[in-house]
Amino acid sequence: MEKLLNPAQAAEILSLSKSTLAKMRLSGRSPKYIKLGRRVAYRQSDLQDWIETQSFNSTAEYEAKRAF
Template sequence: MDQLICAEDAANLLNISSSTLAKMRLSGSSPRYVKLGRRVAYRPADLEAWIETQSFNSTAEYCGKGAA
């Protein structure tokens, strides 16, 4: 089983605030997370996979990300 990372530590790894990460969860733009009762945790592999999806070569590529 993968070791889980708490939300605060995940935010620190991503170099964003905990509140930003919480807002991202609400909007559906955060990395995949695990909900254990009231606790939110992240798998390291899910954080890495999400980071990979955030790589762009140009601003135009980023702007077209949401378009389907």
């Protein structure tokens, strides 16, 4: 089983603040996460998958994806 990361660890890997990551969860734009009761956790593989989806060739491509 893959080790789970807490939001602080995930934010550090992504070079984001914990509050930015929390806001991204609320808006549905964050990496996949796991809820264990009240606890939020991340798989490192889900962070890597999300990073891969954040690659764009132009700002127009970014804006088109962001609209969804």
